[in-house]
Amino acid sequence: MSRPWHLLLVVAIGFASAIGCFVAGVYFQHNHATRLLQQLVQQDPYAYYISPKVFGVFCFFSSATEPTHRVQRIMKYGFPGLDDVRLYSDFVLSYDRRNRVAHWVCEHLQKSDLQGTRHVIRARAAYRPDLSVPSTFRSTLADYRHSGFDRGHLAAAGNHRGQQIDCNETFFLTNIAPQIGQGFNSGAWNKLEIYVRELAQHFGSVYVCTGPLFKPRPQGNDKWSVQYQMIGSSMVAVPTHFFKVIMVESKLPLGKPYMEAYVLPNTPIPEELTIREFLCDIREIEHLAGLNFFQGIRRSAIFGSNYPSQSQVFRDFA
Amino acid sequence: MSRPWHLLLVVAIGFASAIGCFVAGVYFQHNHATRLLQQLVQQDPYAYYISPKVFGVFCFFSSATEPTHRVQRIMKYGFPGLDDVRLYSDFVLSYDRRNRVAHWVCEHLQKSDLQGTRHVIRARAAYRPDLSVPSTFRSTLADYRHSGFDRGHLAAAGNHRGQQIDCNETFFLTNIAPQIGQGFNSGAWNKLEIYVRELAQHFGSVYVCTGPLFKPRPQGNDKWSVQYQMIGSSMVAVPTHFFKVIMVESKLPLGKPYMEAYVLPNTPIPEELTIREFLCDIREIEHLAGLNFFQGIRRSAIFGSNYPSQSQVFRDFA
Incomplete structure (x- = not known):
């Protein structure tokens, strides 16, 4: 009687261990x-x-949650476009190989990165x-x-002060476009960049997408x-305008994000005009631009210009 | 003595089956x-x-050779660009969302698809x-x-006669661009399309990439x-020129491919000019165009305009 019992044990253990x-x-x-x-x-x-589609293929055990990394952080709300997408240390860029300027540059500004001023020196960076x-x-x-044009930053150097390499990489010519110097690059455009950093200082985190426009003009009849x-x-295109799309996540649960967008003409802009005049x-x-901003957000949630003044944005939005 | 022997057997079988x-x-x-x-x-x-990178991740048992499918067949020599790539039943297209016309359209013409004339009727297709x-x-x-412009095909309808759907899909407006009718769409451009089909008839298989150009012009000083x-x-851009890049694989082992490219201005072209005048x-x-054609081929292998006449291409190339 002992042998069949043993055999059964062997088979059972073998079977269980096999599975x-x-x-x-x-x-x-x-x-x-x-x-x-x-x-x-x-x-x-x-x-x-x-990756969402590729990871979908593996949904065997769990819905593979990825760890946080910089592409995921910066591109959290989707890609505005997919032409020649390039990854830098603190921003992501899509390059327009026909015009030799970027299509768009996406940044995620964090308060902490704006403050590391001591070790990061702009003068060390070179175009x-x-x-x-x-x-x-x-x-x-x-x-x-x-050429008569400035080398204008799309991702501003002042936004990337976390590490020296972050600052240096904003000086790559892929992140540069021909801008009018007096009255634009050193004028209204600079004011807009400072405003974005103020938003980041105030709210802790801001998503920005910057790029050139080639705007059609009426020709008569x-x-x-x-x-x-x-x-x-090399034939580098001089954009007729530049845009910035800004998004601040709400801190309230299920709160709507705050979004606004600016379009500035690439011409000398009178100093008395505030950037608020260029809301778009x-x-x-x-x-x-043929782009799609912040796809992850339902369009009903956009209410950019609902705040009549900048001070009200800072006061009211949470 | 029998028990240890049995145990050993159990352990050994279990171990082997486990592995x-x-x-x-x-x-x-x-x-x-x-x-x-x-x-x-x-x-x-x-x-x-x-996919080459993703499959690289799985190189556990074999270097996963994929089965033949239409994307692989048409895009065998790489993507000219990556902006908004769209898959149709018999061609692949990259769409320029800013200009509302395609960046490029890739086709693989096979002799067999050109002959299925009986069942595929162009009149059944609609823009x-x-x-x-x-x-x-x-x-x-x-x-x-x-608008004063024709709806000009990029992937020609006459190239896709294998199935009715192949022909129909060339009438999607993504595959259409504004072309001058008289002297271009019904003239030189049509001649070029016919020439491409003649190449396919003669050599059995031809790769073609077609698209618009927005060519800079000198403005003085x-x-x-x-x-x-x-x-x-919708603001659909009228291209200043159109291009076609053509490639024929050599049938000789390690033979160089035959390539040639044409750029035609989007204007009435005098009938006496042959398309050979527009070699580029x-x-x-x-x-x-900011594109990259047939990346898979070493550039030393390009010798497009080495044949002084069309008849010589047909005679000499193998």
Whole structure:
């Protein structure tokens, strides 16, 4: 009677351990692949973009929650567009290879990064071409020289003071566009950049998306046309306007975010005008630029220009 | 003495089956995930673009060779650009949401698809807006009406006669751009399309990439500018030129491919000019359009205009 009993035990243990080990194997491979994918997602913006679908494929054990990393942090509310997306140490940029300027630059400003002034020195940073862009699409220092235009930052250098490299990388020419100097880059545009930092100081965290516009103009007899200058031998486009779309998350549970958008013409702007005069409907910028801002947010939640003055934004929004 | 022997057997069998089943589990999950990923890759062009990296993550058992599917077939030599890539039944397109026309359209012409004339009737196809494009970026039939421009195909309808749906989808307005009718759409552009089909008939298979250009023009005193018209209330850009880049694979082992490129101005072109007059360096198109053609091919292999006449191409290339 002892032999069948033993055999049964062998079979039972074998069977149980087989099932257990099979599941362990599935789990091991699942975890291993997920970990490698998460590494890939942190290095490649297109991998990050497609990651919800790729991770969906693995929804075996859990809905793979990714760890927090910089792409995820900066691009939390989606990509405005997908053309040649490039990852920098503290901002994400989409490069327009036809116009040799960016389509958009996304930043996430945090109060803590704005204060690290002591170790980060702007004078240590130098304008330089981004050699990761193929030469036929690259803008160079020579293109801007004697062009009559400033090398204007899209992601402002003053927004990235957490580490020296964050500041340095804003000087890559991919983040630079030809701007009128007097009255724009050192005038209204600078005021707008300071205002964004004030928002970040006040609310702790601000999402900003900045880019150029090439706005159509009426030509008479109902015709419209787009016209813009190209500078340098690489042919760098001079935008007719620049936009900034700003978003502040609400601290209230289920609270609506605060959003506003500005469009400034790339011309000398009289000093007496406040930046509030350049408020613009976000949907108009989307139509002109072919971009889509903060897709994660329901459009009913946008109420940008509901605050008649800047002081009211600071006072009322939570 | 029998008990220890039995125990040893139990342990040994258990151990062996544990390892075996663990490996089987790993293999099962690997195969399961790979199969699901391959399905995703066939539906999403961005998933296809990132797939070599994602599959790299799974290189556990084999270097996952994907099955042949249409994205892989058409995009065999890489993506010219990555802005808003869209998959149609017989072509792949990148949409310029700012200009409301395509950046590029890639086709793979096969002799067999050109001959299915009986069942596929062009008259059954109708121009229509692509409703998968968000309305703010979409061109409509009304934009073209009374504009003075033809609705010109980028992927030619005559190239897609394999199934009715292939032909119908070339009539989506995403594949359409404003073209001068007399002397262009019904003239030189049509001649170029016919020439491409002749190449496909002769060589059996041809890769074509078609798109618009917005070419800078000198403005005097060393300045250059880009200028183009916008039509309709959606603001659809009228390209100044159109390009076609053509590639024929060599049938010889390690043979160099044959490539040539054309740029035609979007104006009435005198009938006496042959399309051969519009041959253009591929690198010039890349610089103007911000695109990158047939990345998979070493640039030393391009020798497009080495054939002085069309008849010589047909005679000499293998």
